[in-house]
Amino acid sequence: MKAFVYYKYGSFDVLQLTEVDKPIPKDSEVLIKIHATTVTIGDTIMRSFKLPTPRWQWIPARLYLGIRGPKRPVLGMELAGEIEAVGTDVTRFSVGDQVFASTFRENFGGHAEYKCMPEDGLLILKPENLTYEEAAAVPGGGMTALQLLKKGNVRSGQKVLINGASGAVGTNAVQLAKHFGAEVTGVCSTSNMDLVKSLGADKVIDYTKEDFTKSEETYDMVLDAVGKIPSSKAKSVLKKGGNYLNVLASADDGDTIENLTFLKELIESGDLKPVIDRIYPFEQIPEAHKYVEQGHKKGNVAIAVDHGNNAD
DSSP: OEEEEOSSOOSGGGOEEEEOOOOOOOTTEEEEEEEEEEEOHHHHHHHHTOOOSOGGGHHHHHHHHOSSSOSSOOOOSEEEEEEEEEOTTOOSOOTTOEEEEEOTTTTOOOSBSEEEEETTSSEEEOOTTSOHHHHHTSHHHHHHHHHHHHHTTOOTTOEEEEETTTBHHHHHHHHHHHHTTOEEEEEEOGGGHHHHHHTTOSEEEETTTOOGGGSSOOEEEEEESSSOSOHHHHHTTEEEEEEEEETTTTOOOOOOHHHHHHHHHHHHHTSOOOOEEEEEEGGGHHHHHHHHTTTOOOBEEEEEOOOTTOOO
16 A cells, blocks of 8 residues: 655655555454545654644653654554444444544544554544535644633633634634634634635634733633643733643643533534535655645645555
8 A cells, every 4th residue: 555654754745655455354453444544744744853832841852752763653643434344343333434534543544545543533424514624623623623612611601812813723613602602712823814704703813913812812721722822911901710722732631532522512513513614636746745834724635545446
């Protein structure tokens, strides 16, 4: 099968399209024929090893990712596809099931034509009303936004400000906060204001023209979905007892089957819609990395995997 691999850290051109062995599912695993994946900012950070985290986290991060070179040479933290084979002990899935998944706990691997995952992994049936590309874009930003809002104890009637409202986490956070009954203010650039309004934001602030941290407006929650506002500034507009959440510092492991299933239910009811900026063909994954790390994408960048009639 084909996969994009990288054996050293660096720019997008370290990614190489390579023939690798097609995985074989173990007894409790399923083999997924990947039809779509994504390129996230997390993929570009791991590829380049340009960590936005505090310096004290660099050593454990390097140990996890690999000191001399990447331990996990195939990136890709989200996927959607079709079950092609199941292990002898698998009971939750059948051949032909359409699924979507987070590969974050499974050594990544979405930037390939096939991926084996345990049946009890972060893997569930795909929402019927989404394309493969849309479904692949759900787990990462969706579960991160949901976990942050839960951590901040979002509830009906609150005033919530979301900085970076047009990104992968932000577009989900706007819709989820509205679902929970909050009054939402989104912060984004001029070109993304219409998008954020269309997602349900009650008010949109153009950060190129207005600094929300200098406003007299106060909020029950400030969620920095891109991690670019100093905490002291963000907290200056919090109401007494309000919650400040930063995606780089506050995000815990919100990746659970329960959270992914909750997102699926909202999608199927029409209360949540993944935002897709661009769709690249599989062969252009390096170009997708180049685009994503520029920091201007709206929502998600998806990858379409066309197996065609080629032998796998």
